[in-house]
Amino acid sequence: MLTAARNDLLTRVGPGTPMGDLLRRYWQPIGGASELSQNPVKPIRLMGENLVLYKDRSGTFGLVDRHCPHRRADMSYGWVEDSGIRCSYHGWRYDETGACIEQPYEDTVSPKPSKAGCEIKAYPVREMAGLLWAYMGPLPAPELPEWEPFTWKNGFREIVLADVPCNWFQAQENSIDPVHFEWMHDNWSNRMKGDDGNAPKHLKLKFEEFEHGFTYKRVREGQSEEDRYWTVGRVALWPNGFYLGRHFEWRVPVDDENTLSVAWFFVRVPKGREPYVQNAVPTWKSPIKGDDGRWITSHVINQDIVAWVGQGAIADRTKEHLRSSDIGITMMRNRFFEELEAIAAGREPKGVIRDPKRARAIELPDMARELNTGGITLAEFQNDPLLRQRLREFRHHYGQPPEVRAAFAEAMGISAS
Numbered sequence: 001m002l003t004a005a006r007n008d009l010l011t012r013v014g015p016g017t018p019m020g021d022l023l024r025r026y027w028q029p030i031g032g033a034s035e036l037s038q039n040p041v042k043p044i045r046l047m048g049e050n051l052v053l054y055k056d057r058s059g060t061f062g063l064v065d066r067h068c069p070h071r072r073a074d075m076s077y078g079w080v081e082d083s084g085i086r087c088s089y090h091g092w093r094y095d096e097t098g099a100c101i102e103q104p105y106e107d108t109v110s111p112k113p114s115k116a117g118c119e120i121k122a123y124p125v126r127e128m129a130g131l132l133w134a135y136m137g138p139l140p141a142p143e144l145p146e147w148e149p150f151t152w153k154n155g156f157r158e159i160v161l162a163d164v165p166c167n168w169f170q171a172q173e174n175s176i177d178p179v180h181f182e183w184m185h186d187n188w189s190n191r192m193k194g195d196d197g198n199a200p201k202h203l204k205l206k207f208e209e210f211e212h213g214f215t216y217k218r219v220r221e222g223q224s225e226e227d228r229y230w231t232v233g234r235v236a237l238w239p240n241g242f243y244l245g246r247h248f249e250w251r252v253p254v255d256d257e258n259t260l261s262v263a264w265f266f267v268r269v270p271k272g273r274e275p276y277v278q279n280a281v282p283t284w285k286s287p288i289k290g291d292d293g294r295w296i297t298s299h300v301i302n303q304d305i306v307a308w309v310g311q312g313a314i315a316d317r318t319k320e321h322l323r324s325s326d327i328g329i330t331m332m333r334n335r336f337f338e339e340l341e342a343i344a345a346g347r348e349p350k351g352v353i354r355d356p357k358r359a360r361a362i363e364l365p366d367m368a369r370e371l372n373t374g375g376i377t378l379a380e381f382q383n384d385p386l387l388r389q390r391l392r393e394f395r396h397h398y399g400q401p402p403e404v405r406a407a408f409a410e411a412m413g414i415s416a417s
């Protein structure tokens with residue numbers, strides 16, 4: 001249980017809030033680069049700031065204020081040019097650093113080389129692994145971490161986004177919550193199929209901290225301490241991610257009561273299908289609400305979203321009752337409180353990387369590294385219950401578009417239907 005004040009500290013992310021300051025010290029994934037290929041200008045709200053993401057005709061990405069510094073027109077109705085984005089009201093043009101580089105009427109009647117004072121707020125954007133990453137903190141920006149899975153070859157990757165109407169922190173607490181797999185995914189999925197059977201119980205949990213987050217480890221009925229679920233475990237990635245061996249999830253705050261869920265998936269093609277080169281990583285938006293107005297419950301992350309939004313727009317942690325299954329949650333909260341103090345004292349927070357060499361191919365605890373890097377045959381895929389299902393359908397998020405399914409099937413050498 002937390003006091004209301006401590007709950008506010010964890011959850012409020014607007015400019016100038018302690019947690020907003022902390023999360024701004026890290027590069028945040030904000031979408032897929034492929035989204036901007038179709039439409040190069042996209043309005044986006046991040047940590048309570050209204051912004052516009054764009055890709056100019058030279059391929060440079062920018063993230064600028066939603067409002068033009070001239071007279072506040074909406075930059076999401078601007079257009080991109082060879083360099084930068086131009087406001088559609090009076091044609092002022094800005095580059096990705098925020099510099100105003102053209103003011104057509106002023107340049108005609110009294111050209112001045114300097115347009116100092118007319119800068120638009122701008123944040124650095126980088127592309128990595130098909131994702132676009134933004135850094136909204138104090139400069140100089142730290143290194144953008146290259147997680148080792150981003151370097152894997154011969155894989156089909158896809159990015160799935162979802163707009164989730166609740167606070168980011170309850171979603172992140174789900175990243176360090178092993179027992180929910182048994183109930184929310186296994187047993188609930190059984191009930192939806194009319195099956196009263198229960199999945200293997202959790203018997204033992206362990207939570208550990210490392211530089212880039214926490215691992216949780218577990219033994220369930222039928223498993224032992226030799227199992228990788230205990231020897232390796234899964235990763236609650238600091239500060240707002242989750243890594244499960246074949247995919248990442250991030251919970252990116254839109255504002256205090258909304259979260260952009262960003263997930264990145266990798267499946268290595270079967271042996272014999274190499275070399276497989278994916279030129280662009282498809283990005284798609286997963287709906288979370290059905291036509292009946294209820295949350296969609298058929299897919300794994302949709303089930304998680306039911307938990308997150310069910311806790312309220314901002315979970316009231318003054319009313320909770322934490323028990324031993326929640327030890328990891330308490331560890332994570334305490335780490336956040338300590339890091340809030342660290343940045344208030346002028347120290348660098350946990351996991352920020354300044355050395356470029358240390359930012360390359362960072363290995364995370366990974367239960368499936370050999371499979372993802374060495375590969376297995378299609379027959380071996382078919383013999384593994386989880387992987388067989390992965391070939392048959394995309395169970396993580398509702399609504400995979402048919403063209404993404406077709407591209408996946410083509411990569412894997414299976415039928416699309």
Ligand code: FES
Pocket residue numbers: 068069070071072073087088089090091092
């Ligand atoms: S408001 Fe943008 S150029 Fe005038």
Ligand SMILES: [Fe+2]
Pocket residue numbers: 174180181184185300304
């Ligand atoms: Fe889950």
